[in-house]
Amino acid sequence: MPDSADAVLDAKGVAKRFGAVQALRDASLQVGRGQVVALMGANGAGKSTFVKILTGVLRPDSGHVKIKGRESTVASPAGARAWGLVPVYQEPSLIPDLSVADNLRLGDTAMEPFRHWVAELGLPDLQPDAMIRSLPLASLRIVDLARALAMEPDVLLLDELTAALPTDLVARVLKVVRAQADAGRSVIYVSHRFTEIAAICDRATVLRDGLTVGDLAIEPGIEERIVEMMLGGAVAAAVTEARPGRPVASGTPRLRVRGLRTGTRLTDVSFDLHKGEVLGVVALEGQGQDELFNVLAGNRRASAGTVEVDGRPKAFSHPADAIAAGLTLVPGDRAHALLMSRSVRENIAVPLIARIRNWGAVPMREEAAKVATAVETLQIDTRAQGEVRRLSGGNQQKVTIARWIANGVQTLLLFDPTRGIDIRTKRQIYALVRDLADQGAAVLFYTSELAEIRLACDRAVVIFNGRVVDVIDAAEADESTLMRAAYGLSERAPA
Amino acid sequence: MTAMTEAPSALTRLGRLMADNPLLPLTLLLFLLIGVLAVMNPAILSLFWAGNTIKIAIPLAMLAACQTLTMLTGGIDLSVGTVATITAFMTATLAPLTGVPPAIAVALACAVLVGLVNGFGVAICRVHPLIMTLGTALIATGCLLVYQRYVIATGVLIPDFLIWLGTGRSLGLPNSLALFVPFAILIIWAQRRSGFGRLLYAIGANEEAARLSGVRVWQVHLTLYTLSSLIAGVTGMLYLGQIKTASLSLALPLDLPSVAAAVIGGTSIFGGRGGYGGTILGALILTVLTTMLTLLQIPEGGRRILFGLIILAVTALFIRLTERS
């Protein structure tokens, strides 16, 4: 670790809270001159919040960021640039309706160095008058990086830069990034990919639960230690109450998915989900799981592949179709699922009135009974009845689930249902999921918290790069196995 | 690190109070305005004045029902004034030719047609309701002008029962209450106790969530805008009985106040909050306010500026309050 006095960038004790969620508690990062430092952390560890604070998009609640020894007053990405810190974000920050040249002009970037870097990065044929909209995603990444390099930054912040790049371009990008560091510049490299980190980084800073838990020099075999650090004490204290193994049901599966593809991320996913089963889905961020759940819930159309429910092929053009087929989604973002300004009861009762034939008088007593059952099943704290927005995160999540309990569950699609909620509620949700399965429901359970697979699921499919790379039984699903599989480090062949 | 629970500021608490019980501060405001009016001109207050104020407020409150319902979903209906004018004009001019019941039926059918076009544009094409309803209002006005050229010679007949409803009084109270009270009860019941009413709130609060819960949003929009036009049509007939002339711009001046009444009544222009109870008070407040502006001899221009600023200020205040909590 460099002495923080000579660090080009030195962040210490950074904390940030969003409402009830403490995204960062005590994050720190030191980057020395000529170094490439990897910033790592599992989903939800606080990486993206930290990146936003470093680049001035967000203001920290406490802690400080020093750049070149001075307290940073960066308040916007443009301000960060004046300090010599240039970020390249996950989504290209280029204007789709302007040409490449106009985008450069917009940010006062010189053309000549840009051309040099574009050629260096493997796109010598790029036309400056090409519209950004017309370029493929991989080229956009290169353009974004070349623009950043042309600004001659002291610190380059690269956020999941290689995620959409083909292998040959990755190699060039890595070479250029390393060369930057060798020329005395500094790079913060946010990535999930161990091979790249091993190839170009000097050190890795590991975040977990908003804390910086380690700062390691990169050396052979370091992957295991980083994985352990990202998991932290969780491995040791793994809750032992694993779901008792159940024989996998045979016969026609409740849900059969074959070769499902949509968009650029979900390329080829197949699995079976049986009645009475809880099937976990394990994936790093952006591996196609969002698209998978959206297709199954009728919120997005598949471009290839089939979905069968109880042996009958189905194609959903609206969530109502999926619901009619018994597939009900609890989305990851509660803001997408809840009527924040309405009451608990109204939230739970929406599916009951969705169809035209239910538009008339609401059978108040029957509705009250259904809602009361759901509230009781989920133990929702209904003291704040008025507006769902005033409930705690855990109770909000329970409301989104209760919506589908009220009318009986067939197939429940849970997308990261425990994100950002307290441990007690989490346990209640695991228990509920198991109960539902025991009563004959089928549950598809994506979670960003790997420990949950053991607690709630019977099996888990691991998705990497848009395809299923592994199927793991809950009994074997300890976190490091899952983590390795999720990072594509597993040696097991896909089942 | 401990989680500090912020003590809610006075403003936040006021905001919650307003959001939970919008009727309370509105009632206070209404009586405050009446009080000011009493100071300005003590002679004006009387039972007759009260009845008159209610009579004038009723068509406004009914058109504001259209705004309330559409605004609950985050929409708006700026064609209500035109629709009301069209039904009134058609009823009055067709009645001598065909008799009263067919005239009313045809007029209401025209209102429904405008509503269906609005609903089609908003629900299927996803045009912003504001643009869509302005557009249909423009076309409908053109149609009315064409229609007027062919019926101008036939004369005008305003059905007696509409005059009774619009201008008559029983026991000192305006007869229009006979239409309005059941109407208001129906709307207030429907917004809480019917599936359709609940869906309006659901779509306005979070259209995506409603969709994910299986609501086919276009069905709701199409029904809603048709219903809105139908209400506007009925209002037009009531207004015809009140004004007792068939004019080509009869109810047009009510367009803007109907939006203002709903906004003042606590219905959010972004949807998901509010209700018709507040709107009725909003319509009364506006009517009293108009009386006051007339007493002060504020010209029409000043009134429009005031209404525009009220809409803007209430909306901006609303955003502030909801962002805090």
Place this chain on the structure above:
Amino acid sequence: MRRWIEANAWTLGLAVLLAVLLLATKVIQPGFGATGLDSLARAALPFALATVGMAVVVIAGGIDLSVAAMMAVASVTGAVLMAGAGDGQALLAVIAVLALGIAMGTVNGVLIVVTRVPDIVVTLAMLFVWQGVALLILNAPGGGAAPWLRAMSAGGVALPGLPQGLTDWLPRGVVFLAVVTALIWVPIRRSKLGLRLYAIGSDPLAAFRSGVPVGQTRIAAYAICGLFAALGGLSVTMSTGIGEPIPGPYLLASVAAVVLGGVVLGGGRGGILGPILAVFILRTVRMDLTMLSVDPNVAAIIEGTIMVAVVMFGAILATRGRKA
């Protein structure tokens, strides 16, 4: 060359359509000539100016519902200031009206940025406010216009060296529009501000990350719209000689022309020329309907239906674009 044609295919298509319509007019009415063109240009002028203002705001990702009301304010202010004034005073009045337009637009923009109320709500409220202001200034049509101003949009242009028979075919209204638009828009389009307008309309987040001051740029867009609205209001006074406090049908017409002109509702795409051509197309349709001795009210219905259909079509395209 091919790329240029591809990029401007929509505008070229509109130009061809306009030419076809003008030819059709000549067929309908063999007497259609320089005078007809002149009256077409004069009728289209306020629509075109309103549309340019609207186009700028829509390109920047917004909408301004108050454009017609601002025109009314400008029209009555100009007419009141110019009534009985000398030529010099009238020039000052024109400058004052243009400044007023910028001020009104700036007020709209600042309110949108500061209150964070959506543009559509703010400009709806301001539509009423500006209507009220216009009525306070002038309760009924009245006032006057300086003769030189009135002459600017009527008749042919006298260009030295060209025979009058030819210059008669170039209506002053068109020249006025071209000069004004070129003087205001071309420098903006070429400058950083132009890029920024497109940038915030295309992707506000990417624009922010590229260092664009998003709020200031949005205010600038509304200020430009206000300036064009003032010009539009002046052009109303120019052609009628009086101030008109009741806003004309410019709001819907300008939205329709902007959409028909290839500017995507939602922002970032399109130019100024397309919407101007669209205005002339819509005006020519209206003129042809009149020449076919269609009842003017029926013509208004047809015109309104065309505009609503265009907006519906544009909205469908915009929804598709978001999904893709």
